[in-house]
Structure formats: structure tokens, C-alpha cells
Amino acid sequence: MKKFALIAGVFIVLLGGFITSVIMTGPQDKTLAQEHIAYVMISWNDTPLNGGFLPTAIKEVIVAAAHAQYSKDELGNLAGMQLHATHVRHAIDPALEERGPGLGYGMLKASESVVKHITLASQMHDASDDVKAHTMHVVKATETAMARAKEALRAADAxxxxxxxEEANPHAVNMAALTEAAHLGLDVNGDGQITWDNDEGGLKIADQHMGFMLEAEGLKR
Structure with a gap:
């Protein structure tokens, strides 16, 4: 004779005094896909303050954009432009510039991990359609931001x-525009909107689509 018991969210089926099956009925752990989403948005063990990769990348690009603007504000002052160019390099890739006002992790390194882990999330067997759809948007926007950050590094080097x-002035102007676009995106086609596609996206757009994904998955930041 079968007997049934519900203990602490676990539905147990007994037959002849032996447990024949156990069915979890309470709150479940994250899916494999959601674990990778959490690495992107919530926490990873080697980032500053163990933050998620995307928030870390955004913090770094904000520093880069601020110091690129400071460099632009110093047009005509070579020493001032060069000082802030080193700060931009540090925030984007501290392997190039050891000291500076950034977190010391680097926008590029954090962004590369965003692409890696959100792609892995979409490849998990338990990934939802929402995860798969928004992954494409996040990856494209992040890769566009990374491409602009690399251009900004070339401007900093110049x-x-x-x-x-006089030689440095146009590069300072360009560096400011590129880092701002890496953060916020850029309305390339002039339609009044910035999207993940058409080489418009920045990390802010990637974050927007990660927000859509979190909401669809019932997860919080």
C-alpha cells in the first residue's frame, strides 16, 4: 500500500515502509542558465566587491568616459590631455596602464566575461526562449561597446x-565620443532611438536587455 507525505516542501512516496520516490515541491534552485545570468548581473568571485560582470564593466566605462571628457576639456594642454588618456587606458584595460582611477579590473575584461557567460546561459538545456532571445541582444550591444572602447584606446595612444x-586635440575629442558611445550607445541611423542592433548598442543597452531577461526569469538584480 502506497503512503504519501509532504515534509518541508518534499513530496515523499512510500511503499511497504520504503521511500520509492522524492518529488521537490518547494522553491527550486536556479536553473543552469540562471546561474550564468547571475554571474553576469549579480556576483562573480574575482571582480571588485564580487560584483556581476556587467555592473563591473559599466562602472569601468563610466570612469573611462569621465576621464575622456576631462581630456577633452584640456584641449590645448598636452600634459592635461595625456594625464587623462592614461586614466582612460587604466579603466578600459589596466594591463596597459597599471595605475589610475578605475576599479583595476577593466571594462574589456568584464565585458568579455559578459559575452562568455550570457552565451553559456543561452546554451544550457534549461534556457528559456526569453534567455535565448535576449542573449543575442546583450551580446551584440556588448561587442559593439567593446569595439568602441578599443577605438578609444587607440585614440588614447595617439x-x-x-x-x-594641436596634434593631440582631435584624438581627445574622438576619445570622448567613443567612450560615451561605449557606455550609452550611439544613434547611428538618426532615428531618435538607440538599439542593440546596427552597431548602436552600448553597455547601457546591454543592461537594459539583461533587465528584460531578469524580469522574464523572475530574478532580481
């Missing part, structure tokens, strides 16, 4: 190589 302020 500033550091300059021997006159």
Missing part, C-alpha cells in the same frame, strides 16, 4: 604619442 597639443 594622445600619448603626440608632441604638440
Amino acid at each position: 594622445i600619448l604619442a603626440a608632441v604638440t597639443a
